[in-house]
Amino acid sequence: MYQRDYLMRIIQEMTTMLGQLLGLQNEKKRSELLEEWEELLDRRFRIKGDLADSLSSADLIKLFFRHGNLQVDELQAFAIALTERAQLIQDAARERDPASIAVHDEDDMEASYIARMMQAYTLLLTARLNGSDRSMLNVQAILSEMPHKLRPYRLEDELLELLWRWHALEHRYAEAEDACYEWVERDDARLKQAVEWYEHLLQLQDDELEAGDLPRAEVEEAILMLKQRLKSAQPLAEQPRTSDNVHEIIDNKDD
Numbered sequence: 450m451y452q453r454d455y456l457m458r459i460i461q462e463m464t465t466m467l468g469q470l471l472g473l474q475n476e477k478k479r480s481e482l483l484e485e486w487e488e489l490l491d492r493r494f495r496i497k498g499d500l501a502d503s504l505s506s507a508d509l510i511k512l513f514f515r516h517g518n519l520q521v522d523e524l525q526a527f528a529i530a531l532t533e534r535a536q537l538i539q540d541a542a543r544e545r546d547p548a549s550i551a552v553h554d555e556d557d558m559e560a561s562y563i564a565r566m567m568q569a570y571t572l573l574l575t576a577r578l579n580g581s582d583r584s585m586l587n588v589q590a591i592l593s594e595m596p597h598k599l600r601p602y603r604l605e606d607e608l609l610e611l612l613w614r615w616h617a618l619e620h621r622y623a624e625a626e627d628a629c630y631e632w633v634e635r636d637d638a639r640l641k642q643a644v645e646w647y648e649h650l651l652q653l654q655d656d657e658l659e660a661g662d663l664p665r666a667e668v669e670e671a672i673l674m675l676k677q678r679l680k681s682a683q684p685l686a687e688q689p690r691t692s693d694n695v696h697e698i699i700d701n702k703d704d
Contacts, residue, residue: 459493459526463586467533483537486530494527498534502561506571506607521581528572529586532595535565563602570595574611578618606635622650622661626671633675637682640675647672 466485487498501509513524539562573592583589596612604612609632616625629646633639650658650668658665 456522456526459523460586462489462493463526463530467587479537479541483534483541486534486537490527490530490534494523494530496527501531501568502565506568506575509568509572510575519579521576521579522585524572525576525581525585525588528569528576529588529591531565531569531572532591535562535569538562538565563599566595566599567602567605567608570599571605571608571611574608574615578611578615604631606632609635617646620657620661622658622663625661626663626667637678640679640682644672644675644679647675 466482466489490501491497496509496512509527510519510524513520513527539558542558573588573595577583577588577592581588592615609628613625613628613632616622616628629643633643647668650663651665651672655665658668
């Protein structure tokens with residue numbers, strides 16, 4: 450009960466601060482609000498912004514385990530706070546006199562912004578995939594906006610896999626396929642997982658697949674292509690003998 454009450458206080462405070470973001474008129478106000486977000490991270494989550502910047506997503510997630518359980522709603526709130534902090538830092542930098550910013554400084558600011566956004570996105574998807582409250586704060590809006598903000602950039606492997614699984618969980622199979630394809634293209638060792646996912650999709654009804662913009666024919670075509678790639682990627686000693694005349698079918702697990 451105490452943990453839930455504490456979380457509700459965090460949400461109420463963040464809701465007020467998110468409302469203030471809508472009324473920003475100048476850089477001074479933005480800087481003041483950034484200080485408030487920095488203070489909130491330290492006071493409510495016991496994690497300073499600079500510390501969050503220096504830790505990996507995996508290390509940050511470990512900080513939200515209590516008695517072996519991931520505190521998904523608290524992690525989600527933290528991820529949203531990191532998102533707003535990253536945007537405030539970026540917006541404040543852009544409002545500075547362009548003549549005073551060297552080219553390499555501008556590149557560094559952009560790289561830092563993208564790194565912060567990818568980190569926040571990773572935490573947010575981790576929370577959602579583990580059952581966080583989707584009605585809390587503006588999580589759905591952020592999840593919808595984040596792909597557009599990061600579209601020009603190469604997503605980290607971990608983030609791509611999370612994106613694949615999240616789209617699949619939400620029954621957006623065509624979007625899940627896009628993320629899965631890019632993730633698999635980077636490492637043939639992932640082909641087996643992709644095949645398992647497509648074979649799981651074959652268990653769905655045609656109308657379910659079509660609602661997710663991925664017709665059955667495309668699923669079947671993808672399986673054939675991936676199995677061929679998987680066979681080609683196997684070392685010769687690991688490939689099944691032709692005399693076996695059998696293809697092993699791995700039992701699928703629901704992601």
